[in-house]
Amino acid sequence: MITIIPAIDIIDGKCVRLSRGEFDTQKVYERNPLEVAKRFEDYGIRRLHLVDLDGARARRIVNRKILEAIATKTALVVDFGGGVQTEDDLRIAFESGAAMITAGSIAVKEPDKVKDWLCRYGARKIILGADVKQRRIAVHGWQEESDRDLFRFLEEYLGMGITQTICTDVERDGMLASPAFELYGEIKSAFPGLQLIASGGVSNIADITQLNEDGIEGVIVGKAIYEGRIQLAQLKEFLC
Numbered sequence: 343m344i345t346i347i348p349a350i351d352i353i354d355g356k357c358v359r360l361s362r363g364e365f366d367t368q369k370v371y372e373r374n375p376l377e378v379a380k381r382f383e384d385y386g387i388r389r390l391h392l393v394d395l396d397g398a399r400a401r402r403i404v405n406r407k408i409l410e411a412i413a414t415k416t417a418l419v420v421d422f423g424g425g426v427q428t429e430d431d432l433r434i435a436f437e438s439g440a441a442m443i444t445a446g447s448i449a450v451k452e453p454d455k456v457k458d459w460l461c462r463y464g465a466r467k468i469i470l471g472a473d474v475k476q477r478r479i480a481v482h483g484w485q486e487e488s489d490r491d492l493f494r495f496l497e498e499y500l501g502m503g504i505t506q507t508i509c510t511d512v513e514r515d516g517m518l519a520s521p522a523f524e525l526y527g528e529i530k531s532a533f534p535g536l537q538l539i540a541s542g543g544v545s546n547i548a549d550i551t552q553l554n555e556d557g558i559e560g561v562i563v564g565k566a567i568y569e570g571r572i573q574l575a576q577l578k579e580f581l582c
Contacts, residue, residue: 344554346580347389347421347539348382349564350375350412352405353396359565361516365399371568379412385574386581390418391508391541391562392440397425398447406438413439421469423508432459436467444508446471447481449499450490457502469539470499470507474525480512496533506537508562514543516565521549526558547576554580 350357353365357372372378379390392412396404403425413420422435423444435443445468449456460468472492473480479490496507509529511522521543529538539560540553546566553561566572 344550344558344580345389345539345560346387346550346577347391347560347562348387348567349391349393349541349562350378351393351395351564352408352424355405355408357568358395359516359568360395362512365395367516375408376411376415379416379418382574383416383418386578387574388417388419388581389560390416390420391444392420392422394422394424398423400425401427401447403431403434406434409435409438409440421508423469423471429455432463442467442469444469444471446473450479450481450495453498453502456499460503465503465505468504470496470504472496472507472509473512474509475512477525493529493532496529496536500533500536505535506539506559508539508541508560510541510562511543515541517543518545518565518569518571519543520545521553521561523552523556526553527556530557544572546571550577550580 352375353368356370357375357378358368358370361367394403394405409422419441421442421444422440423446426432426435426443427448445456449470474492477492479495521540526540537559540558541562544563544566550561
């Protein structure tokens with residue numbers, strides 16, 4: 343059964359969503375991220391994807407207090423991303439209650455550092471963030487594109503011991519235009535042992551049903567919940 347992972351993206355302490363990762367498209371949905379997290383938990387959600395968008399832009403963790411509040415006042419398993427660039431950032435994330443961190447830009451820029459983190463903390467604690475624009479990896483809050491091919495990037499990190507990845511099609515993120523089903527199918531075919539978490543484009547419960555039928559291990563859901571296209575009660579069929 344697919345794992346449902348709601349997203350909370352933070353700018354200036356508020357719960358927001360962007361379209362295609364563009365900061366000037368931000369829309370504020372809630373001013374208290376902790377209350378949003380508690381609402382998810384009340385419906386039986388167990389995982390949370392928390393993104394420090396201020397941190398992604400600043401290239402350091404900014405919203406640690408929100409992470410601390412959610413980690414201490416809910417039982418949600420939090421994977422945290424955005425601004426994790428240094429050993430100190432990693433320490434802050436784990437000390438603040440993150441169960442896992444998502445290594446995105448740092449995995450492109452400094453693979454040796456991420457390899458060291460994998461060796462010391464294990465693959466259960468480090469998720470590979472594979473943010474994609476036209477099958478090329480995007481970095482730093484999706485504001486920059488690299489020349490890294492997605493499939494070569496995944497292959498390299500599988501060789502380093504990575505076991506799970508969040509793959510976001512940036513062009514679909516926040517657009518409610520359906521997930522990149524074809525791309526995810528290709529990834530599963532190429533790397534059947536990789537735990538794949540789909541992100542970007544989910545617009546309705548049928549999208550989640552399709553990803554589940556396709557054997558995708560997890561799905562991040564954001565704007566579709568905040569816009570009311572998916573009711574939290576509808577997700578209960580996927581919650582064990």
